Amino acid sequence: MKKYKGTIPQFNLRKIKTDFPKAKITSSADGYHYMRQFYLDDIDVFESFFLLMLNNSNNTIGYAKISQGGITGTLVDIRIVAKYCVDSLATACILGHNHPSGKREPSNADKSITKKLKDGLALLDIKVLDHLILTSDNGYYSFADESEPSL
Numbered sequence: 001m002k003k004y005k006g007t008i009p010q011f012n013l014r015k016i017k018t019d020f021p022k023a024k025i026t027s028s029a030d031g032y033h034y035m036r037q038f039y040l041d042d043i044d045v046f047e048s049f050f051l052l053m054l055n056n057s058n059n060t061i062g063y064a065k066i067s068q069g070g071i072t073g074t075l076v077d078i079r080i081v082a083k084y085c086v087d088s089l090a091t092a093c094i095l096g097h098n099h100p101s102g103k104r105e106p107s108n109a110d111k112s113i114t115k116k117l118k119d120g121l122a123l124l125d126i127k128v129l130d131h132l133i134l135t136s137d138n139g140y141y142s143f144a145d146e147s148e149p150s151l
Helices: 028-036 076-088 110-123
Strands: 048-054 060-068 092-098 125-134 140-142
Touching: 028 048, 028 092, 028 125, 048 076, 060 140, 076 092, 076 110, 092 110, 092 140, 110 125
Parallel strands: 092 125
Antiparallel strands: 048 060, 048 092, 125 140
16 A cells, blocks of 8 residues: 555535424424524525435424525525535435525425436435425425425
8 A cells, every 4th residue: 555645534424403393293383483593684685505414204303504606696505505414314315405596496406406306315325305495475385395306
């Protein structure tokens, strides 16, 4: 084995304590109300994508802000989502992002990323239970409730 100068880092999950209480998520409404806490007064300014990680009993075990974009979109890297799910030992997750425009219906890009995340996480035995689109008027769209084919 050839060795090089320098060392490699050890990777670990860095957890930050929050004020968000643990909760059991039993419906899209529960998921919406829980995820709504992550958005401050910028819900109608920037599009942001969050991940809510759950255990086998659908109890919350953590969350992560995956990305923040501009007014009309944000990028989601499937590998980053998978990393957080694996590091937290999640068996399920709920995806969520906002539409600053107030439009609740998913775009083709929303449907595409949902399918990619569902298929990719399924390889790791992690279920995508729902993908919620939140708006500033306290409304939301649930892929699960609407029986979206991508979920």
